[in-house]
Amino acid sequence: MRDATRPESETPGESTQPSLLEDLNELESPATILELESASASASAQISQVVAEAQANPKVAPSPPAPPFIDFEKVSIGFGERKILDEVSFHVGRGQTLCILGRSGVGKSVSLRILLGFLKPDSGCVRVDGQDIGSLDERGLQEVRKHVTMVFQNGALFDSLTVGENIAFPLREKGGLQEDQIQQLVARLLELVGASETVNLLPSSLSTGQKRCIAIARALAAQPEAILYDEPTTMVDPIMGRSIGDLIQRLKLQLGITSIVVTHDMRFAIRLADLVLFLESGTARFFGTIHEFLECTDPHVQQFFTLDAYVVPQPAAV
Ligand SMILES: Nc1ncnc2c1ncn2[C@@H]1O[C@H](COP(=O)(O)OP(=O)(O)OP(=O)(O)O)[C@@H](O)[C@H]1O
Numbered sequence: 001m002r003d004a005t006r007p008e009s010e011t012p013g014e015s016t017q018p019s020l021l022e023d024l025n026e027l028e029s030p031a032t033i034l035e036l037e038s039a040s041a042s043a044s045a046q047i048s049q050v051v052a053e054a055q056a057n058p059k060v061a062p063s064p065p066a067p068p069f070i071d072f073e074k075v076s077i078g079f080g081e082r083k084i085l086d087e088v089s090f091h092v093g094r095g096q097t098l099c100i101l102g103r104s105g106v107g108k109s110v111s112l113r114i115l116l117g118f119l120k121p122d123s124g125c126v127r128v129d130g131q132d133i134g135s136l137d138e139r140g141l142q143e144v145r146k147h148v149t150m151v152f153q154n155g156a157l158f159d160s161l162t163v164g165e166n167i168a169f170p171l172r173e174k175g176g177l178q179e180d181q182i183q184q185l186v187a188r189l190l191e192l193v194g195a196s197e198t199v200n201l202l203p204s205s206l207s208t209g210q211k212r213c214i215a216i217a218r219a220l221a222a223q224p225e226a227i228l229y230d231e232p233t234t235m236v237d238p239i240m241g242r243s244i245g246d247l248i249q250r251l252k253l254q255l256g257i258t259s260i261v262v263t264h265d266m267r268f269a270i271r272l273a274d275l276v277l278f279l280e281s282g283t284a285r286f287f288g289t290i291h292e293f294l295e296c297t298d299p300h301v302q303q304f305f306t307l308d309a310y311v312v313p314q315p316a317a318v
């Protein structure tokens with residue numbers, strides 16, 4: 001999702017860009033996730049066919065593959081004597097969803113904080129949209145954080161602002177919107193995450209799940225290109241977990257938003273992931289597609305499946 005809230009005069013030549021409101025209308029379309037997924041699968045099958053045909057009959061030189069939107073290259077970090085990440089590499093293309101899996105303390109949240117420049121790696125390179133974020137000062141990093149936003153585990157909402165004001169915050173920061181437009185967008189964002197009734201409440205009176213939904217609405221208000229989620233379904237009921245999953249999937253399928261989702265929930269990962277990074281003892285034990293992950297015979301991966309109760313034990317024979 002790109003910046004479309006600015007007046008046309010500030011974005012010459014881009015007057016056909018959809019506005020945030022149009023994006024939100026799109027997200028509220030009656031199409032079910034299943035319909036979207038099947039449309040997306042059939043579109044990718046058609047694209048693969050066209051690509052295969054073009055490769056079989058090359059007429060023009062193929063264009064080079066697009067660089068990944070997010071690229072971790074041999075990233076290492078330690079705290080004191082403890083090495084947390086040791087030459088970890090992975091990449092995510094535009095519009096893809098990467099799920100980061102691994103046991104507690106392996107460095108999943110640390111990876112997200114490195115990605116946003118809140119932590120500096122000891123070595124390695126992190127690129128966002130081709131730009132090495134290690135070379136950026138705080139101002140440059142703030143610019144990156146406008147395009148890549150994070151939904152923290154606790155929501156990280158401003159405690160003294162109401163829900164409505166929290167969501168309006170990035171809209172006001174961007175500028176160029178009238179108050180009634182801001183209120184309209186806040187209402188639509190709240191509707192989208194199913195929390196309209198909370199608009200005048202303070203974060204302290206919300207449940208964990210509600211805070212998470214408001215944090216997603218606030219992240220969306222910033223119109224990011226990528227959203228990072230740190231355990232979006234932990235401590236929420238299965239129905240809310242399901243609706244958060246649906247929302248992440250819609251954002252991908254309808255708006256092309258890139259997502260990185262840290263989760264312990266294998267079912268959630270199976271539904272959402274294009275790519276999986278499995279961290280173990282400081283290393284990227286596995287990085288590849290979700291299908292390759294599910295077929296992975298690495299004993300550490302298998303053990304994770306078992307610990308995560310992904311493989312449901314068979315009832316004992318009687
Ligand atoms: N700023 C810091 N200073 C010192 N140690 C830190 C810091 N940040 C993280 N750590 C340590 O790095 C390790 C990895 O932390 P991280 O929060 O990334 O774990 P995680 O994989 O997200 O685990 P969980 O699934 O429990 O959230 C932990 O042992 C943590 O204590």
Ligand SMILES: [Mg+2]
Binds near residue numbers: 108109230
């Ligand atoms: Mg964590």
